Amino acid sequence: MFTLIWSILRNKCIRSDGRTWPWPASHLGRKIHKFLFQLKKRLTREVEIVDEESSFRFRCENITEFGRCMKMFVKEPGTCDWIRNSVNEGDVFYDVGANIGIYTVLAANRVGKSGRVFAFEPHSPTFSRLLENIAANHLEGVVAACNFALHETQGFFQFVFSSPDAGASNSQLDSQSDPGGDKAPQGISELKYSASVDSLVAAGSFPAPDHVKIDVDGNELLILRGMARLLQSGNGPRSIQVEINDHLRADILAFMQSHDYALAHEHHTRKGAELLARGGQPEEHAYNVIFRPAAP
DSSP states (O other): OHHHHHHHHHOOSOOOOSSSOOSSOSHHHHHHHHHHHHHHHHTOEEEEEEOSSOEEEEEESSHHHHHHHHTTTTSSHHHHHHHHHHOOTTOEEEEETOTTSHHHHHHHHHHOTTSEEEEEOOOHHHHHHHHHHHHHTTOTTTEEEEOSEEOSSOEEEEEEOSOSSTTOOOOEEETTOOTTSSOOOSSSEEEEEEEOHHHHHHTTSSOOOSEEEEOOTTOHHHHHHTTHHHHTSSOOOSEEEEEEOHHHHHHHHHHHHHTTEEEEEEEOOHHHHHHHHTTOOGGGSOEEEEEEEOOO
């Protein structure tokens, strides 16, 4: 029996003619395949994260997701502090680049049933996990999950995957792509709708946010440009946290200053702080900046 199971496991690709059960074509073989799929499902981890104030539940099917949960409060302690200290009951929070929902559920815990969290995650495998984590925390009435991209440009573009696994990072919307063009993108991709914050708010589809978190692996400035009208409206967010990569720092700071937002605080990820402690340079890693409306 063990030899048979091991033989099936070693052959990742199982061939069939589409008419008969794959090898081993027997009642025992069918039971083994069924057992292996059930085993995979049983190996999915249900994680409960408990802190002094509350608890959160997450579903994890790979080590990347599991690691995000295990480091929920230490990977970006500054982000957690910002959410806890700035977000109030009844607020509207935009989580742009929500991934599996670590900060989505933390923000939802702060806004309460009278508030709303809009979680934007265009990576479909990760979005599926985000939905499961929203349900696991009974937040369906608080969190609106949005499976499209935010950008300065509205339309349909290729969204190129860095990985097909849930919890992956560094996937990107290619706003220069032509959905009807002949040139196919490299790797796994899907056609994805993109909208600007300004277009969503102007259409009345989304309430203006009180707080915005933007972490999209390099497209942060483009998303900020897509909310320029909101920033200048007098009804802009009370705080915005943006992930900064050094080559975009000057442009982002200049853009925010021109829209009457001032840099209020900077904080590093745990990995960034460790690199700095070992003598690394700030420009070698991404970090977060919090902007607030400039004093009149």
